[in-house]
Amino acid sequence: MAEFDFEGYTCPVPIRPTDTVTLGHGSGGTLSRDLLNRLFLPELGKAAPRALDDSAVILMDGQRYAITTDSHVVSPLFFPGGDIGRLAICGTVNDLAMIGATPIALTCGFVLEEGLPFELLQCVVVSMKEAAHEAGIYIAAGDTKVVQKGSADKLFINTSGIGKIADGINISGANAKDDDVILVSGTIGDHGIAVLSARENFGFETKLESDVAPLNHLVQAMIQAGEIHVLRDPTRGGLATSLVEIAEQSNVTIEIDEQTLPVKPAVKAACEMLGFDPLYVANEGKLVAFVKEYDADKVLDVMKKTKYGEDAAIIGKVIGIGKSQVRMRTSIGGTRLVDMLPGEMLPRIC
């Protein structure tokens, strides 16, 4: 019998990206989802039916509370329009706001790298104080750990938050309804491109600033104005990833119109140059809302009157139920699918 020759044989079974964690697992896209579904949720998520929303809901003495946590790592620590401190406060405030909760208190945990200048830390902490003041939330507890030089990149911050959900509010990624109108609160992609342009190895400069902002006041105004079914802040993975998640959670078909997407010219230009799509670029001060059709114009008007909703726009609607899909009418009149960010966002070659 001839011996089987393994020389040059390659296994046709697809390569799982790795058996170790890669940066793509933190991108907020499909790989992040895989990690959640394969590892975290089976072990830890049994009691978390709303694990795919931005906050969890817990019931205590007949009152619903929202609870959430978020760790913040960003390089550089200071970028146009914000810094890691403001990001850490706004990130958690916004996660609470995205299920309609009124934020009450935050905790924050610092992981500091040995050698971090006090002056820098002071700047970050002052920025946190200002952001918390703006959001109308207080920081109730904190913790500090210091690690050896090289064991962390300067400064990581975790914030956790709790908020109260008023009666009658029922906002979740799973609540999108047929004919819902989809709104965004402003221009997309500002944060991602601002941070990118602040990195030293980037050969372009812009005057663009990150949009990092607390959205709880905007959300409260929207709730007063109409029936809100879904809210989400499209952070990592961008608007596209949020829409795909909502389509899946609610099992609906979404159609958005490319021409109505608010995108700043500087963001558009940077994306064209680098081969990015603004739909996938991170935001830190924007939300996407699914609103009952009848209330959409009223909600839009109210949004436009607020500080962080001036550029709000209607971008699409739910066009069917029973099939989760996101479609886009392109600016030239064609249609195509919109997918999640698969992994790390990579600039193209040419």
Place this chain on the structure above:
Amino acid sequence: MKYLDEYRNPAKVKSLLREIESIVTRNWVIMEICGGQTHAFLHHGLDAMLPPQIELVHGPGCPVCVTPLEQIDKAIAIASHPDVIFTSYGDMLRVPGSSKDLFAVRAAGGDVRVVYSPLETIHIAEVNPDKQVVFFAIGFETTAPANAMAVLQAKNKNIKNFSVLVSHVRVPPAMEAMLSSKLNRVQAFLAAGHVCAVMGFHEYPPIAEKYHVPIVVTGFEPIDLLNGLLAAIKQLEAGEAVAENQYQRAVKFEGNESAQRVIRSVFESVDRKWRGIGVVSQSGWGLNPAFAEFDAEKRCDVENIFTQESPLCIAGEILQGLKKPLQCVAFGKQCTQQTPLGAPMVSAEGACAAYYKYHRDVVYG
């Protein structure tokens, strides 16, 4: 945005589509060479707006897709070395080698960095004198001038810890290889505008004449693509076959001569293996002997790595335009953007990735 919006004007798109419809009398198979063009067709939903007589086939013009597996394996071997900082254009990190990709190398502790310009690598070499810094110099004629410039600068600055893993390929020899094949179905080409911006299109008239095939230099916006198609279809319908330029705002007949000089000073024409196609004679560039000291393959001793493709992946037929991604049994099943079997699914410019991203619904219903 200027220079973009006017090339995405919906009214103009409609009128060009009407014009194309009005002159088409029979079926034509047209290949867009460049992966950037493939993506533009699908990104704008333009492919589905064309008259049914026009069949687009997607060419081999995606540098990530055609870089042979063994070059990826060499890159992985080099990047895994603890004394190496390996730099690359972003897309290359996700291309699977025979056992892993560069992301996995990075996750295992390898120093793998994405650069936006090869000149950044020179800077990295200067500030890390105790490391060997290796740049993955891949791509078509578009990236060749900048990659060559990095090597030139390294030589001028006498930088000893910089080298390049070269896998450059050229468009015209690949076109000839396809046209000479008995299986060829392509009746006209949309030539890659970016490549022609560097090289001009003086290489194309002899090809158009020899194989009696229209070649239209075409840009990347919807209006550019439609103008390119219109010109190609006019030629096909009239039985003509010449090289013409529909991308005049970026392309001159002679191209960018100073860029060409930089290329010629560093590289020489070599036989090159294309992923899925095989070795094409004189179809690539390698370092010429004067720059041999910058050859990472020699420096890092990876010259003897040879590997083979996954048998399921039909990248070869995709890249030659013989099959569409949707005709592949692995498409959307074993082969997805998260678990790519072959390079066309990996690269932002790969045909399979474009179909997966924008047209997956056709498979899933």
